[in-house]
Amino acid sequence: MRLGSGTFAACCVVIQVLGVALFLRGFFPAPIRSSSRTEHQAEPPAPEPSAGDRSNWTKLPPPLFRKVVIMLIDGLRDDFVFGSKGVKFMPYTTYLVEKGASHSFVAEAKLPTVTMPRIKALMTGSLPGFIDVVRNLNSPALVEDNVITQAKAAGKRIIFYGDETWVKLFPKHFVEYDGTTSFFVSDYTEVDDNVTRHLDKVLKRGDWDVLILHYLGLDHIGHVSGPNSPLIGHKLREMDSVLMKIHTSLLSEERETLVPNLLVLCGDHGMSEAGGHGASSMEELNTALILISSAFERKPGDIRRPKHVQQTDLAATLAIGLGLPIPGNSVGSLLFPTVEGRPVREQLRFLHLNAVQLSKLLQENVPSYTKEPGFEQFKMSERLHGNWIRLYLEENNSEVLFNLGAKVRRQYLEALRTLSLSLSRQVAQYDIYSMLVGTVMVLEVLVLLLLSIPQALSNKAELEVPLWSPVFSLLFYLVFLVLSALHVIVCTSAESSCYFCGLSWLTAGGVMALISALLCAVVSALAKVFADGKHLRKNPAHPKARWSELDVLILLGTLGHVLSLGASSFVEEEHQTWYFLVNTLCLALCHELYKNCFLRDDGEPQPCSHVEQGLVSSEPALWDRNIHCNVSEPHRVSKSPTSLDTLRGYEKWMVLASPWVILTCCRLLRSLNQTGVQWAHRPDLGHWLTSSDHKAELSVLAALSLLVIFVLVQRRCSLTSKVAMALGLLGVYCYRAAIGNVLFPWQRDSKDISKGVIEARFVHVFVLGILFTGTKDLLKSQVIAADFTIKTVGLWEIYSGLVLLAALLFRPHNLPVLVLSLLIQTLMTKFIWKPLRHDAAEITIMHYWFCQAFFYFQGNSNNIATVDVSAGFVGLDTYMEVPAAFLTAFATFAGPVLWASHLVSFLSSETRSGSALSHACFCYALTCSFPVSAYIILVTSLRHHLFIWSVFSPKLLYEGMHVLITAAICVFFTAMDQTNTKS
Amino acid sequence: MKDTDIKRLLYTHLLCIFSIILSIFIPSFFLENFSILETHLTWLCICSVFVTAVNLVLYLVVKPNASSKRSSLSYKVARFLKCCIYFLMSCFFFHVIFVLYGAIIFETLQLREIPPVIYIFVFYRVTSIWENSLQITTISSFIGTWLGAFPIPLDWERPWQVWPISCTLGATFGYVAGLVISPLWIYWNRKQLTYKNN
Ligand SMILES: [Zn+2]
Numbered sequence A: 001m002r003l004g005s006g007t008f009a010a011c012c013v014v015i016q017v018l019g020v021a022l023f024l025r026g027f028f029p030a031p032i033r034s035s036s037r038t039e040h041q042a043e044p045p046a047p048e049p050s051a052g053d054r055s056n057w058t059k060l061p062p063p064l065f066r067k068v069v070i071m072l073i074d075g076l077r078d079d080f081v082f083g084s085k086g087v088k089f090m091p092y093t094t095y096l097v098e099k100g101a102s103h104s105f106v107a108e109a110k111l112p113t114v115t116m117p118r119i120k121a122l123m124t125g126s127l128p129g130f131i132d133v134v135r136n137l138n139s140p141a142l143v144e145d146n147v148i149t150q151a152k153a154a155g156k157r158i159i160f161y162g163d164e165t166w167v168k169l170f171p172k173h174f175v176e177y178d179g180t181t182s183f184f185v186s187d188y189t190e191v192d193d194n195v196t197r198h199l200d201k202v203l204k205r206g207d208w209d210v211l212i213l214h215y216l217g218l219d220h221i222g223h224v225s226g227p228n229s230p231l232i233g234h235k236l237r238e239m240d241s242v243l244m245k246i247h248t249s250l251l252s253e254e255r256e257t258l259v260p261n262l263l264v265l266c267g268d269h270g271m272s273e274a275g276g277h278g279a280s281s282m283e284e285l286n287t288a289l290i291l292i293s294s295a296f297e298r299k300p301g302d303i304r305r306p307k308h309v310q311q312t313d314l315a316a317t318l319a320i321g322l323g324l325p326i327p328g329n330s331v332g333s334l335l336f337p338t339v340e341g342r343p344v345r346e347q348l349r350f351l352h353l354n355a356v357q358l359s360k361l362l363q364e365n366v367p368s369y370t371k372e373p374g375f376e377q378f379k380m381s382e383r384l385h386g387n388w389i390r391l392y393l394e395e396n397n398s399e400v401l402f403n404l405g406a407k408v409r410r411q412y413l414e415a416l417r418t419l420s421l422s423l424s425r426q427v428a429q430y431d432i433y434s435m436l437v438g439t440v441m442v443l444e445v446l447v448l449l450l451l452s453i454p455q456a457l458s459n460k461a462e463l464e465v466p467l468w469s470p471v472f473s474l475l476f477y478l479v480f481l482v483l484s485a486l487h488v489i490v491c492t493s494a495e496s497s498c499y500f501c502g503l504s505w506l507t508a509g510g511v512m513a514l515i516s517a518l519l520c521a522v523v524s525a526l527a528k529v530f531a532d533g534k535h536l537r538k539n540p541a542h543p544k545a546r547w548s549e550l551d552v553l554i555l556l557g558t559l560g561h562v563l564s565l566g567a568s569s570f571v572e573e574e575h576q577t578w579y580f581l582v583n584t585l586c587l588a589l590c591h592e593l594y595k596n597c598f599l600r601d602d603g604e605p606q607p608c609s610h611v612e613q614g615l616v617s618s619e620p621a622l623w624d625r626n627i628h629c630n631v632s633e634p635h636r637v638s639k640s641p642t643s644l645d646t647l648r649g650y651e652k653w654m655v656l657a658s659p660w661v662i663l664t665c666c667r668l669l670r671s672l673n674q675t676g677v678q679w680a681h682r683p684d685l686g687h688w689l690t691s692s693d694h695k696a697e698l699s700v701l702a703a704l705s706l707l708v709i710f711v712l713v714q715r716r717c718s719l720t721s722k723v724a725m726a727l728g729l730l731g732v733y734c735y736r737a738a739i740g741n742v743l744f745p746w747q748r749d750s751k752d753i754s755k756g757v758i759e760a761r762f763v764h765v766f767v768l769g770i771l772f773t774g775t776k777d778l779l780k781s782q783v784i785a786a787d788f789t790i791k792t793v794g795l796w797e798i799y800s801g802l803v804l805l806a807a808l809l810f811r812p813h814n815l816p817v818l819v820l821s822l823l824i825q826t827l828m829t830k831f832i833w834k835p836l837r838h839d840a841a842e843i844t845i846m847h848y849w850f851c852q853a854f855f856y857f858q859g860n861s862n863n864i865a866t867v868d869v870s871a872g873f874v875g876l877d878t879y880m881e882v883p884a885a886f887l888t889a890f891a892t893f894a895g896p897v898l899w900a901s902h903l904v905s906f907l908s909s910e911t912r913s914g915s916a917l918s919h920a921c922f923c924y925a926l927t928c929s930f931p932v933s934a935y936i937i938l939v940t941s942l943r944h945h946l947f948i949w950s951v952f953s954p955k956l957l958y959e960g961m962h963v964l965i966t967a968a969i970c971v972f973f974t975a976m977d978q979t980n981t982k983s
Numbered sequence B: 001m002k003d004t005d006i007k008r009l010l011y012t013h014l015l016c017i018f019s020i021i022l023s024i025f026i027p028s029f030f031l032e033n034f035s036i037l038e039t040h041l042t043w044l045c046i047c048s049v050f051v052t053a054v055n056l057v058l059y060l061v062v063k064p065n066a067s068s069k070r071s072s073l074s075y076k077v078a079r080f081l082k083c084c085i086y087f088l089m090s091c092f093f094f095h096v097i098f099v100l101y102g103a104i105i106f107e108t109l110q111l112r113e114i115p116p117v118i119y120i121f122v123f124y125r126v127t128s129i130w131e132n133s134l135q136i137t138t139i140s141s142f143i144g145t146w147l148g149a150f151p152i153p154l155d156w157e158r159p160w161q162v163w164p165i166s167c168t169l170g171a172t173f174g175y176v177a178g179l180v181i182s183p184l185w186i187y188w189n190r191k192q193l194t195y196k197n198n
């Protein structure tokens, strides 16, 4: 079957997406749960150990506190309470911490530092898997054993106000609740007022046992304006007053009932210096945790640094405090200071319960648990505990009893610490089989792409895909049978759950057939390459293809980038790699331009073939990584004498200056957003612009940027879209003014901040309108099949529609990124690619490099925290999953998408040979799939690396998303290519 | 003729390499706390001074092109001025490139571009194979600088990973490599190379 190379590449990338999806499913398995989950509730609590069996305390100890209030402030970093900000803005809390009856800790959150997994960790005490980040937006109900469910089962009445996530996690658990949605990140007053307004009423009533409040405002402020914004201070003061209100009310109630209550102030995760969260910087991991109760001892003037504990420790502590069994999956250990005031026997009983639960979890998850030091310590302390009980029941000498008790306690605490540590270290198990199947698919596709380079980049841009013949060959059936047999063996023998085995037999069979068909295709392609090679060696009359410096640079750069992905710091600082490569590319282009301009005068006489520099000879498409290819193609040298001669005066100067202008632009952009890890804290222009003092500058910059965007984009559109574009850009400014990011000149202060839904929808309408006009033109060109210009206009209109959407979604300080990207595209097109007559393959790869560089110029990084979630809610009234996901994805990948669509428009507007688009599509697919495949292998081999969760996994998710987008782009390419060949 | 030239080239290059090695060891006898990494700038200056001196001496001794016309004083002065201008221009040029690659302008004010530039200055006046070897050494020291920028983002926390050091070290290594490579390269390709002067 003959296929165009574009179509072929698109098919390949689509298959690759399947492979990557399968790999990701295997790499991020659902977290393993304690197997005895269902019986756990019915199971009686562990009895008190004793040397003889005289102890009769087998029931759970009674609750320590009558009422528990959990006040969770989203994004409450430790220094907001214990640092200088806390002293300044939270006086009451500081008083409680320093002089009141309280215990304060720095609770360390685990990755991912995103709200839902953190809530789960707080309530179950377990470590949720990384994939919970992705499921964060639509949280399913929590089925794991947790404190809330236990409390409900014990007949406690629970009231909840705050983030809706809780209501989704614990449906039907609360006797009363009011969920607020966390999706309007720009709103930070209403979300909290919605919580506080219930407070007075609830505190007066006595008909509840647990009250949970989740305040979102602080986190939203962090997302919008960072941790150093003045708004943070206001919010902290507000939170302080809320805490005071709750505490006084609890105290006054205690005076009547004489039973202590517990007030817990905690954060779910911290906040990075940029204001986001999701990664593993100290600021994101460390949260404040304060337990306040009159049962605790007052400690006047005790200003020690708070102790570091794990966030998961809270679940066990809460369970003990409420007199509930500890959740089965909890890996935390009891915060001992909370029970310090109790009698020694009770203390030991609590510690024993906790240790029994942890050792049980260890037994279920670690086969060789008897060798674990924690387990040995536990057995030892249990024995000592038994001795102590015997002494106690015999009413022995109190001094001996006390000393032995202290010893047992120390032993228990040590055992708990070791157990908890070794459990936390249990890495989630990988689903190796699914990963393997996915990797095989991805690799086969890559090899197929690599082997078909010579054919795909030939002038015809067509290649023979041996797809049908292998289906009937013996090899195919053999491989298929072997694979199926392997599948059956693996799936019947595997103990752990495996996603790929869970699929239906038909689907699995289909995947197996696909893999074997691909294998056959690879084999036949390989055979063909060998045959060709032999053929070539027989008649080596053809001139060897020469590589220009640019080709070498492109090849080395691509390889170097792929190799650099193996080091965690290069992954963290990937933007540096791309900036470096793009700079070098510009210098190389500069070199080439100057050589063409100046050195040709005294050089040897040029080959005369440049007279017919028409369609065919300018399309050699030489870029490739194999030696055995494109031998029969026209020589590169024949295209070098270029239209530089025809340029004169100002244009020539522009040509000479353009690389330097582009380099300057890149330098400016890179100082706009600092990303990465090592240098992310450096001050940058973006921070300067977004700080509240420079609103006027930001407004001027935004207005100017929008104007330049209009000037740069409107040239190639029809009149209707020009008008639509102008109105749309105006709407963008109105939207930003409405949500309070920028100012109108007549507007002095921004009092009335709305969500800007109307303005944003206004722009959305224009975006859709422009896209619609473009599509209409494209369809028309397909039907009429005569007018080439209509198609070009249509493509440019789609491109400008995307630009308008990006302008709407980008934060105002990022608008220069858009402007400079348009500027660089224009300069490159006019003064570099056209005069130098690069072929489609080279242009594609240059585009790809700029794609990547702009991804980071936007402020993205290989880290979940930099995803701008607020972009997903532009113009939406309520949370709608599909549009929100689409908008967020577009805003994140705007740079790559815009450059790719520019590539399509540019290549098809140049009246080149018909194969240009197919070549471009093929090269684009190849350059994208190469790093992905390499990265998958790297990640598989590095899966026990220390930074696998913090550095490599987020990058893997980004790569997966990137492949998906590449597939969409390639399909678009192919569609354009089809219309091309038709007309 | 040519072979002797190549031989002389090789010897001068070996002397240059020797001078670089000397510049690493000699100052430690005179200066307190001298080390390449901590007092990097001092080392850089000393290294450049050594290389320049050796080159000047060699120039006077070897006299690659001693034609009578060129030995007039005014010609020499003009030549020298030209060299200075080229030197300043290349300083500026490299400075711009370093800034574009992301160095903070502040830091760049130090004289870190010296090593790659000094060679241009020193070697500029020679023609023939000397010029050819100049090209190779310049290019290789430039590539060395380029490669030297790679380890900067790694978090190995090594002292040589700080911004200018790895680049200048890369440049020096590139220069040494160029010194070794260029005579060999010229030797292998001596058939193809023709110079107008010779
Ligand atoms: Zn949160």
Ligand SMILES: [Zn+2]
Pocket (backbone or CB within 6 Å): A075, A115, A219, A220, A223, A277
């Ligand atoms: Zn958040």
